[in-house]
Amino acid sequence: MIKNDEVEIEELTYISTPDANAELIKQIDSRNDENQHGISPFLYFTAIVGVFLGIDPHLVILDPEDVRTVLIKDFNSFVDRGIYMIKTDPTTVHLVSQQGPEWRNARVKFTSVFTSAKMKMMYDAMKQCSTNMIPTLDDSAERNLDVDVLDTIARFTTDSVGSTILGVECNCFMNPDAKFRRLGKHVLEQFTLMDMTRLFMTIYFPRLAKELRISNVQPEVSKQFSKIIKDTVEYREKNGLLRKDFLGMLIQLKNSGVQMTMDEIIGQAFLFFVAGFDTSATTTTMTLFELAENQEAQDRLRKEVISTFDENNNDLTYESLMGMKYLGQAIDETLRKWPPVASILRVCVQDYKFPGSDIIIEKGTKIIVPVLGMHRDPDFYQDPLKWNPDRFENRNQKLPAYFPFGDGPRNCIGLRYAYMQVRLGLATILRNYKVLPSPATEKPLKIHPDTFLLRFTQRVHLKFRKLH
Numbered sequence: 001m002i003k004n005d006e007v008e009i010e011e012l013t014y015i016s017t018p019d020a021n022a023e024l025i026k027q028i029d030s031r032n033d034e035n036q037h038g039i040s041p042f043l044y045f046t047a048i049v050g051v052f053l054g055i056d057p058h059l060v061i062l063d064p065e066d067v068r069t070v071l072i073k074d075f076n077s078f079v080d081r082g083i084y085m086i087k088t089d090p091t092t093v094h095l096v097s098q099q100g101p102e103w104r105n106a107r108v109k110f111t112s113v114f115t116s117a118k119m120k121m122m123y124d125a126m127k128q129c130s131t132n133m134i135p136t137l138d139d140s141a142e143r144n145l146d147v148d149v150l151d152t153i154a155r156f157t158t159d160s161v162g163s164t165i166l167g168v169e170c171n172c173f174m175n176p177d178a179k180f181r182r183l184g185k186h187v188l189e190q191f192t193l194m195d196m197t198r199l200f201m202t203i204y205f206p207r208l209a210k211e212l213r214i215s216n217v218q219p220e221v222s223k224q225f226s227k228i229i230k231d232t233v234e235y236r237e238k239n240g241l242l243r244k245d246f247l248g249m250l251i252q253l254k255n256s257g258v259q260m261t262m263d264e265i266i267g268q269a270f271l272f273f274v275a276g277f278d279t280s281a282t283t284t285t286m287t288l289f290e291l292a293e294n295q296e297a298q299d300r301l302r303k304e305v306i307s308t309f310d311e312n313n314n315d316l317t318y319e320s321l322m323g324m325k326y327l328g329q330a331i332d333e334t335l336r337k338w339p340p341v342a343s344i345l346r347v348c349v350q351d352y353k354f355p356g357s358d359i360i361i362e363k364g365t366k367i368i369v370p371v372l373g374m375h376r377d378p379d380f381y382q383d384p385l386k387w388n389p390d391r392f393e394n395r396n397q398k399l400p401a402y403f404p405f406g407d408g409p410r411n412c413i414g415l416r417y418a419y420m421q422v423r424l425g426l427a428t429i430l431r432n433y434k435v436l437p438s439p440a441t442e443k444p445l446k447i448h449p450d451t452f453l454l455r456f457t458q459r460v461h462l463k464f465r466k467l468h
């Protein structure tokens with residue numbers, strides 16, 4: 001196991017030699033607890049290693065060039081992710097889990113929903129949601145309370161995804177127990193023993209789980225979400241309601257002859273809901289955390305934000321928001337140090353010979369790209385645990401190993417949406433508040449070892465001081 005002060009990558013406990021790829025894998029003895037950067041020591045020995053996740057062998061690709069080969073150049077041999085889905089539960093069938101031609105068809109349909117033009121259409125509704133944060137943050141500032149930042153930002157991103165994607169008002173600030181906030185928390189944070197058992201079955205015994213029709217989404221979440229979407233679509237169709245949100249675009253696609261069933265709409269809407277609120281909330285939270293620790297950077301960023309508002313008559317247009325350079329650098333550096341999706345998955349779909357070697361990767365082999373480990377590797381980033389937005393000063397300079405949104409034809413489809421949402425949240429906060437560290441946050445932050453999405457073992461609290 002590799003340990004360091006911030007990361008404990010539990011899976012590596014099981015490093016050994018998977019039978020399937022015996023010639024590939026070297027037993028790594030020289031793991032070094034003093035190394036502070038995740039998986040990097042392996043680079044000194046080999047660029048591809050094997051690990052067991054439970055009983056399942058995986059290949060871990062450590063050389064960024066090999067990563068690009070898998071994700072981009074020879075993508076056709078590594079199209080799938082191998083994530084469990086079961087058709088009897090529509091919330092499990094979506095872009096992340098779909099495979100082969102089914103995924104390709106869906107990806108083509110949804111690409112048109114995430115263009116810059118569509119983002120602009122959603123901008124005003126999202127901006128409105130960002131201002132919903134202010135009364136709650138004002139109250140905390142006035143009373144000098146600690147703010148649970150991830151929870152607060154997740155309310156904003158849930159409101160925003162609700163409004164721009166599902167076309168529903170979530171009111172997460174007016175009502176802390178709002179239905180969608182509850183659903184969001186439930187799906188990512190609340191698992192009964194039964195839910196854990198089901199999840200375990202779908203990961204380690206997927207064939208049996210399929211036969212038993214087990215889902216990896218909690219049944220109550222699936223039931224409630226499916227009902228909300230079904231009712232909303234039916235209501236809109238019956239009343240001829242045309243809205244510019246994402247659901248409206250799906251209904252339009254469906255009615256323009258593109259084949260799309262209600263189950264398909266439910267699955268994709270569910271994914272966009274979960275992917276849309278959580279990863280952006282983590283990115284915004286971690287940028288604020290770093291800015292609280294780096295007051296100089298915070299002042300510099302606030303200057304940029306305030307002068308952008310001033311230049312636009314105290315408003316923020318889509319173009320002016322997206323044009324702020326240092327804001328972009330700060331977010332990109334957060335995505336490097338704290339990538340919300342810590343590893344990327346692929347499955348080899350046809351026997352594949354690795355270029356320049358005799359290595360054959362067999363069809364069915366599961367691949368992991370350890371994004372977090374690479375982003376913190378001192379071979380790629382000097383002083384990797386230092387948060388330094390100046391690394392991203394030159395936008396044209398290609399970074400050696402940077403994959404926060406994956407890469408290639410199956411990269412994150414919501415990238416533009418995410419940047420817009422994170423920029424908006426940060427600009428709104430920095431214009432109104434000075435953000436300070438709180439003694440309530442235990443440091444250093446520790447990444448939770450068991451989760452696929454970035455989570456911490458403690459809550460992130462900060463203090464907000466009103467500026468004017």
Ligand code: HEM
Binds near residue numbers: 279345409411413419
């Ligand atoms: C900062 C925020 C986000 C981060 C860091 C992020 C990261 C990622 C990563 C690493 C992947 C896997 C890429 C790969 O396998 O190569 C992914 C896939 C995906 N993301 Fe995001 N994501 C973010 C926000 C969003 C948002 C806002 C949405 C939708 C509203 C979204 C929708 C998706 C979808 C649908 C996929 C699967 C794409 C496919 O398989 O075709 N993501 N994301």
